[in-house]
Amino acid sequence: MSKASDTRLPKTVDPYRLAEHDTVLEGDVPLSALSRFRNAVMGFEDDAVCRVKLSFYLDGERRRTVSGELEAPVSLQCQRCMESMGTVLTSSFLLGLVTSDGQARQLPKELEPFLMDEFNADLWLMVEDELLLALPSYPVHDRSECPAKEELEAYEPDGSSEGSEEGTADNPFSVLAGLKKTKH
Numbered sequence: 122m123s124k125a126s127d128t129r130l131p132k133t134v135d136p137y138r139l140a141e142h143d144t145v146l147e148g149d150v151p152l153s154a155l156s157r158f159r160n161a162v163m164g165f166e167d168d169a170v171c172r173v174k175l176s177f178y179l180d181g182e183r184r185r186t187v188s189g190e191l192e193a194p195v196s197l198q199c200q201r202c203m204e205s206m207g208t209v210l211t212s213s214f215l216l217g218l219v220t221s222d223g224q225a226r227q228l229p230k231e232l233e234p235f236l237m238d239e240f241n242a243d244l245w246l247m248v249e250d251e252l253l254l255a256l257p258s259y260p261v262h263d264r265s266e267c268p269a270k271e272e273l274e275a276y277e278p279d280g281s282s283e284g285s286e287e288g289t290a291d292n293p294f295s296v297l298a299g300l301k302k303t304k305h
């Protein structure tokens with residue numbers, strides 16, 4: 122097992138060698154270096170970084186595989202009030218390293234293809250792609266923190282839609298409890 126880098130994630134690596142040696146790389150990528158990502162978000166601190174952990178290995182079929190996790194603090198635009206909202210993007214992903222579209226098509230569906238040239242993978246590009254995929258399509262503040270909440274309450278006076286997955290309305294036990302009560 123190779124030693125992990127201390128801070129910066131290396132930009133380009135020979136991923137075949139890393140996969141042969143079961144290498145784990147851990148490090149940071151400065152968000153300011155990722156121009157597509159910078160254009161896709163409202164902003165971030167000047168020195169903000171994406172923390173990344175990448176594990177390179179050969180899978181059971183000897184496919185060169187990368188399992189990764191990332192985390193990055195950013196500001197997105199709340200789609201309810203259009204103000205800035207701070208959040209931490211997180212993602213985990215499983216990539217198959219390929220050098221052609223043909224190889225990409227042969228990957229099983231649990232592996233997302235990452236196209237590279239024969240001896241180099243650009244890890245920062247990989248991180249940027251995954252960050253873009255991790256962006257929520259409809260970011261909104263928590264209801265209680267959203268400056269637009271007063272307008273919202275006008276539309277939804279009971280305010281009951283938050284946390285509805287945990288709601289008690291269709292919980293069979295609460296129905297039973299209700300039945301018991303009516304007997305008294």
Ligand SMILES: [Zn+2]
Nearest residue numbers: 199202262267
């Ligand atoms: Zn908001």
